[in-house]
Amino acid sequence: MKKLVWIAGGAVLIYICLVLAIAVIPAIELSKVPAGPDVVPLTPLQAQGRAVFAANGCDYCHTQQVRPLNEDKVFGRPSAPGDFAYQTPELLGSERTGPDLTNVGNAKPSDVWQYMHLYDPRSVVPESIMPNFKFLFRVLATVPPGETAVPIPAPFAPKDGKVIPTPQAKALVAYLLALKQTPIPGYKMSGATSAATPATPAAAAPATAATPTAAAPAAAGGYAYDAAKGEALFTPHCAVCHQATGAGVPGAFPPLKGNAAVDNADPTLHIHTVLYGAQGVTIGGVAYPGAMPPFAGQLSDADVANIVNYERSSWGNQAKPVTPVEVAAVRAKGK
Numbered sequence: 001m002k003k004l005v006w007i008a009g010g011a012v013l014i015y016i017c018l019v020l021a022i023a024v025i026p027a028i029e030l031s032k033v034p035a036g037p038d039v040v041p042l043t044p045l046q047a048q049g050r051a052v053f054a055a056n057g058c059d060y061c062h063t064q065q066v067r068p069l070n071e072d073k074v075f076g077r078p079s080a081p082g083d084f085a086y087q088t089p090e091l092l093g094s095e096r097t098g099p100d101l102t103n104v105g106n107a108k109p110s111d112v113w114q115y116m117h118l119y120d121p122r123s124v125v126p127e128s129i130m131p132n133f134k135f136l137f138r139v140l141a142t143v144p145p146g147e148t149a150v151p152i153p154a155p156f157a158p159k160d161g162k163v164i165p166t167p168q169a170k171a172l173v174a175y176l177l178a179l180k181q182t183p184i185p186g187y188k189m190s191g192a193t194s195a196a197t198p199a200t201p202a203a204a205a206p207a208t209a210a211t212p213t214a215a216a217p218a219a220a221g222g223y224a225y226d227a228a229k230g231e232a233l234f235t236p237h238c239a240v241c242h243q244a245t246g247a248g249v250p251g252a253f254p255p256l257k258g259n260a261a262v263d264n265a266d267p268t269l270h271i272h273t274v275l276y277g278a279q280g281v282t283i284g285g286v287a288y289p290g291a292m293p294p295f296a297g298q299l300s301d302a303d304v305a306n307i308v309n310y311e312r313s314s315w316g317n318q319a320k321p322v323t324p325v326e327v328a329a330v331r332a333k334g335k
């Protein structure tokens with residue numbers, strides 16, 4: 001009998017020691033990690049959105065952890081412990097059926113886009129396999145005072161009525177827009193400046209500049225427009241809103257095909273819009289509800305030139321190409 005007590009007691013003791021060593025003590029240690037620079041607690045609305053995120057299983061398909069690997073560079077810098085100071089229990093996720101969302105507030109900063117995408121992902125990403133979350137919206141005959149209808153394009157919109165986000169949808173989108181990585185002073189990401197070219201170090205650029213391209217080279221400081229690069233940059237950064245066809249989404253995102261700012265001999269407004277974004281501009285007689293996000297912080301002058309030139313020479317547009325020097329000049333003038 002005594003022996004049995006020793007065996008059982010010893011086993012329990014070993015169990016308690018293991019739990020302390022691998023769970024309790026590390027958790028206490030981790031909870032002492034200070035918040036990263038500029039990491040702020042969620043607002044009550046954003047915290048409510050986080051609960052909606054968890055309740056709807058968004059983390060079954062989406063991670064919130066950027067690994068220090070090359071293939072994760074598209075999502076941002078590697079995650080650091082201080083990033084999660086106010087986000088416990090962490091929604092790290094283990095499956096990436098969809099992209100990592102750590103930095104989605106920077107990558108997709110438009111609430112209009114987020115609402116459209118939640119209502120029906122196909123309305124903005126034609127090839128998307130993400131399920132729709134229509135139950136987070138109400139369809140009403142008229143827009144109630146103080147509410148704004150989501151501009152869902154006709155093929156995806158309900159036959160009649162306006163699509164109005166529910167309080168859960170509003171909280172969820174507030175949370176998504178709050179998912180932004182903050183820079184860590186002194187940390188610099190090696191390699192690419194942009195999502196589309198993670199494997200191409202900047203040092204490889206002179207080699208491409210020497211290669212003749214199909215499009216007319218805008219020779220300036222060794223720069224030649226590279227149509228493939230332009231398309232590779234346009235697709236992740238711009239096509240989600242303006243669409244691969246350049247046709248935009250009626251009522252939500254303006255067309256770039258035949259756009260007066262794009263198909264224009266003077267590229268200033270075009271470059272300025274890409275660098276510094278825009279809001280409330282009436283384009284082709286239409287006022288758009290959302291904002292065009294600024295890209296000055298994430299795209300180099302050469303990247304902007306390649307994107308701008310892609311737009312100026314696609315879908316029937318025939319404006320003269322620009323150079324990184326012209327982009328730099330607009331950048332220098334500031335917003």
Ligand code: HEC
Pocket residue numbers: 053056057058059060061062097098099100101104107108121125127128129130131133172176
């Ligand atoms: C069954 C898997 C799945 C579930 C569940 C899911 N998603 Fe997605 N999600 C995807 C896929 C695939 C994509 C990429 C295609 C696209 O953009 O629609 C995506 C894309 C996204 C994007 C755009 C990210 C980017 O950087 O382009 C956001 C934002 C997003 N999802 C939010 C959510 C939210 C919020 C939920 C929960 C309400 C959710 N997702 C649930 C699969 C899923």
Ligand code: HEC
Pocket residue numbers: 108109110113234237238239240241242252253254256259260261262269270273274278279280281282283287288289290291292293295307308311
């Ligand atoms: C989140 C959605 C979104 C993304 C991503 C986006 N845009 Fe826009 N864009 C808009 C909206 C909305 C407007 C209209 C802004 C307004 O009404 O002032 C716009 C306007 C424009 C205009 C028209 C300017 C004018 O005065 O006619 C150009 C050019 C443009 N975007 C280029 C780009 C390029 C290039 C990219 C990628 C680097 C891009 N956009 C990415 C939403 C987006």
